[in-house]
Amino acid sequence: MAETIAAKNDITIAPRTRESKWKSVYRSRWFYLMMIPGLLYYVIFHYAPMAGTLIAFQNYNIMKGIWGSPWVGFDNFRxxxxxxxxxxxxxxxxxxxxxxxxxxxxxxxxxxxxxxxxxxxxxxxxxxxxxxxxxxxxxxxxxxxxxxxxxxxxxxxxxxxxxxxxxxxxxxxxxxxxxxxxxxxxxxxxxxxxxxxxxxxxxxxxxxxxxxxxxxxxxxxxxxxxxxxxxxxxxxxxxxxxxxxxxxxxxxxxxxxxxxxxxxxxxxxxxxxxxxxxxxxxxxxxxxxxxxxxxxxxxxxxxxxxxxxxxxxxxxxx
CATH class of the missing domain: 1.10.3720.10 (MetI-like)
Incomplete structure (x- = not known):
């Protein structure tokens, strides 16, 4: 009986918790909007260029690009x-x-x-x-x-x-x-x-x-x-x-x-x-x-x- 009551409480509390989180996000929507330029800056200029680390494991050719250059493993480190x-x-x-x-x-x-x-x-x-x-x-x-x-x-x-x-x-x-x-x-x-x-x-x-x-x-x-x-x-x-x-x-x-x-x-x-x-x-x-x-x-x-x-x-x- 107690387990049944606890399960019902979990069912009723979970939607309310999710709803309160969305309400909190909506109330702070302008702050999140102001964060977007900063996040885009880091994504574009800091995280996206990290794909260039693949060059370290390639015999990089400018004409072939990152995805077309042959892989050489750890030869560059050697x-x-x-x-x-x-x-x-x-x-x-x-x-x-x-x-x-x-x-x-x-x-x-x-x-x-x-x-x-x-x-x-x-x-x-x-x-x-x-x-x-x-x-x-x-x-x-x-x-x-x-x-x-x-x-x-x-x-x-x-x-x-x-x-x-x-x-x-x-x-x-x-x-x-x-x-x-x-x-x-x-x-x-x-x-x-x-x-x-x-x-x-x-x-x-x-x-x-x-x-x-x-x-x-x-x-x-x-x-x-x-x-x-x-x-x-x-x-x-x-x-x-x-x-x-x-x-x-x-x-x-x-x-x-x-x-x-x-x-x-x-x-x-x-x-x-x-x-x-x-x-x-x-x-x-x-x-x-x-x-x-x-x-x-x-x-x-x-x-x-x-x-x-x-x-x-x-x-x-x-």
């Missing part, structure tokens, strides 16, 4: 891993990426904290404008500025050193100076933008915490260590996880512009190698295979970094 350049470009990519993570995230935090301590509003806005301005410049323009200073024969600094009798310098083709040059220009270009993110995080810190710290006799150093830095920790960890996920993307635009034949040993990375294979040799299958390899490594790193961040008490990405 070409990558058997290449004598693979370990060199992988090492260069990892080293440059790690240097960029350390050399760009820490200056962002320092600049944000310094600006947060400034009480003169006009000076604070002036510094923000100056530091944020280079972010809008392309790497081509930045290389033009660097070239005007460091060109071996006509650069401002090179000419000054030569006229002073200190000898001839050629920093643009010096493989020992190539990576420091990348880090310096990266900091100059992107630090202002990165600081804005941390300043937004600093603005969310409850000011009563600072007032309570002052009452307890804490100085600026103690406030910084116990309030400011913990207040931006989650944002720092979030950005760090994202950067770790893209550790095999060392910054193609910048390196491709600055790269020359004399610094290949320290400056050639995965993306520039893919560019040569994909556009110069027209080996699209090999280039696509490298892209799949990078994506898998990035996925593993993001998942691992997120798990470590949660175990250390952070919020992670999800």
């Amino acid at each position: 070409v990558i891993f058997d290449s004598p350049d693979f370990m060199r470009i992988l090492r260069n990519t990892l080293e440059i990426s790690i240097l960029k993570i350390i050399g760009s995230m820490i200056p962002d935090v320092i600049l944000a904290i310094m600006l947060n301590e400034v009480r003169v509003r006009w000076f604070k806005r002036w510094v923000q404008t100056i530091t944020y301005g280079p972010y809008f410049l392309s790497w081509v323009i930045i290389y033009g500025l660097v070239f005007s200073f460091l060109a071996p024969s006509s650069g401002l600094i090179s000419t000054f050193v030569r006229d002073m009798g200190w000898g001839q310098i050629d920093l643009l083709t010096n493989k020992d100076f190539f990576r420091p040059l990348l880090i310096i220009t990266e900091i100059w270009k992107n630090t202002g933008f990165g600081a804005i993110i941390y300043m937004a995080a600093l603005a969310t810190i409850n000011q009563e915490l600072y007032e309570a710290a002052v009452v307890d006799g804490a100085g600026r150093g103690r406030q910084l260590w116990h309030i400011t830095l913990p207040g931006i920790r989650d944002v720092f960890v979030l950005l760090l996880i994202i950067r770790i996920g893209g550790i095999l993307d060392a910054g193609f635009d910048q390196i491709f512009i600055f790269l020359n034949a004399r610094v290949y040993d320290t400056g050639d990375i995965i993306d520039t190698w893919v560019y040569r294979y994909g556009f110069e040799r027209l080996e699209f299958g090999v280039a696509a295979a490298m892209g799949v390899f990078k994506s898998l490594v990035g996925l593993i790193l993001v998942l691992s970094a997120n798990k470590v961040a949660k175990k250390m008490g952070g919020s992670g990405i999800w």
Whole structure:
């Protein structure tokens, strides 16, 4: 008898539940309509192109297309891993990426904290404008500025050193100076933008915490260590996880512009190698295979970094 009553209740409740869900969807119909452009963007430009990963397993022919090119299995991946350049470009990519993570995230935090301590509003806005301005410049323009200073024969600094009798310098083709040059220009270009993110995080810190710290006799150093830095920790960890996920993307635009034949040993990375294979040799299958390899490594790193961040008490990405 009880089972019969329960069954009847299930029969009567289910239609009402479905009906209430449809009513909820109908009430929120305008919100769903506003979601459509964003969903279409991701479907068209992010999910649909994923069909191109099939090229990684084909001897791709432009005339035959994706569906007509012959399948070669994992031959393209064997070409990558058997290449004598693979370990060199992988090492260069990892080293440059790690240097960029350390050399760009820490200056962002320092600049944000310094600006947060400034009480003169006009000076604070002036510094923000100056530091944020280079972010809008392309790497081509930045290389033009660097070239005007460091060109071996006509650069401002090179000419000054030569006229002073200190000898001839050629920093643009010096493989020992190539990576420091990348880090310096990266900091100059992107630090202002990165600081804005941390300043937004600093603005969310409850000011009563600072007032309570002052009452307890804490100085600026103690406030910084116990309030400011913990207040931006989650944002720092979030950005760090994202950067770790893209550790095999060392910054193609910048390196491709600055790269020359004399610094290949320290400056050639995965993306520039893919560019040569994909556009110069027209080996699209090999280039696509490298892209799949990078994506898998990035996925593993993001998942691992997120798990470590949660175990250390952070919020992670999800």
